[in-house]
Amino acid sequence: xxxxxxxxxxxxxxxxxxxxxxxxxxxxxxxxxxxxxxxxxxxxxxxxxxxxxxxxxxxxxxxxxxxxxxxxxxxxxxxxxxxxxxxxxxxxxxxxxxxxxxxxxxxxxxxxxxxxxxxxxxxxxxxxxxxxxxxxxxxxxxxxxxxxxxxxxxxxxxxxxxxxxxxxxxxxxxxxxxxxxxxxxxxxxxxxxxxxxxxxxxxxxxxxxxxxxxxxxxxxxxxxxxxxxxxxxxxxxxxxxxxxxxxxxxxx
Numbered sequence: 001x002x003x004x005x006x007x008x009x010x011x012x013x014x015x016x017x018x019x020x021x022x023x024x025x026x027x028x029x030x031x032x033x034x035x036x037x038x039x040x041x042x043x044x045x046x047x048x049x050x051x052x053x054x055x056x057x058x059x060x061x062x063x064x065x066x067x068x069x070x071x072x073x074x075x076x077x078x079x080x081x082x083x084x085x086x087x088x089x090x091x092x093x094x095x096x097x098x099x100x101x102x103x104x105x106x107x108x109x110x111x112x113x114x115x116x117x118x119x120x121x122x123x124x125x126x127x128x129x130x131x132x133x134x135x136x137x138x139x140x141x142x143x144x145x146x147x148x149x150x151x152x153x154x155x156x157x158x159x160x161x162x163x164x165x166x167x168x169x170x171x172x173x174x175x176x177x178x179x180x181x182x183x184x185x186x187x188x189x190x191x192x193x194x195x196x197x198x199x200x201x202x203x204x205x206x207x208x209x210x211x212x213x214x215x216x217x218x219x220x221x222x223x224x225x226x227x228x229x230x231x232x233x234x235x236x237x238x239x240x241x242x243x244x245x246x247x248x249x250x251x252x
Contacts, residue, residue, distance in 0.1 A: 006176075007183040012191030020188065024181040031173045038166045040103045045159045052156055055149040062142045069135035091115065093143050100155075105162050110151040112144045 010016050094113040099106050 006180050007187050008180060010184060010188070012188045012195070014192065017185065017188045017192065020181055020184050024178065024185065027173055027177050027181060031170060031178065034166055034170045034173070037103045038163060038170060041105065041159055041163050041166065044102050045156070045163060048152055048156050048159065052149070052152045055145060055152055059142070059145050059149055062138065062145050066135070066138045066142050069131065069138045072131045073135045093140070095147055102159075105158065107155040107158055108151065109155070110147050112147045114140070 008020075010020070092115055094115060096111045096113050098109050098111065100109050101107075
């Protein structure tokens with residue numbers, strides 16, 4: 001879905017224009033910070049990906065050595081699995097978890113805590129002691145490598161999901177939200193300009209009508225001034241005739 005040509009349904013007012021400009025500024029800032037977050041997460045993602053590849057290769061070599069060592073123990077001492085099960089009463093390794101914050105993303109990190117004194121130290125005293133000790137150390141190394149690989153793989157999965165979500169947000173802001181707000185601002189400005197032109201045209205019409213009315217009143221006033229002197233002269237002549245005329249004598 002593209003934001004080209006799309007705009008929001010909004011009334012074209014100056015307040016709406018101001019609010020839309022503020023929203024556009026916030027969207028641009030959000031896009032900038034999300035892009036920086038994406039770049040930081042991508043950098044860490046690539047570093048973890050490299051470590052995951054190294055840990056997997058290391059895990060392959062360690063497990064190969066572990067298989068060879070257990071084969072040597074079996075050849076030297078036979079099957080000692082039942083002895084190990086009887087001597088081991090508690091775990092020799094404990095996994096601790098901690099958290100690491102990377103650009104607002106919490107990544108779990110696992111560490112191996114080896115408990116001293118709980119190993120089966122008496123196994124192999126009769127024969128094959130060296131092979132047993134070597135196999136024990138190789139498998140201890142394998143457990144540490146496995147925990148490291150699990151920590152890296154968990155962080156890798158979390159970062160992959162977060163980067164995909166961040167990419168979707170960045171693309172949505174860049175290709176949908178910002179163009180839509182730009183189109184809305186252009187629409188509001190065009191509507192306000194049209195309203196200003198209509199208002200200017202209306203004022204010109206009103207001013208022209210006022211001028212025409214004033215001219216009409218001036219013409220009527222001039223006509224009234226032209227008619228007033230003749231009327232006054234007629235009245236003056238009539239009054240002078242009355243004064244000058246002499247009434248005839250009345251005979252009773």
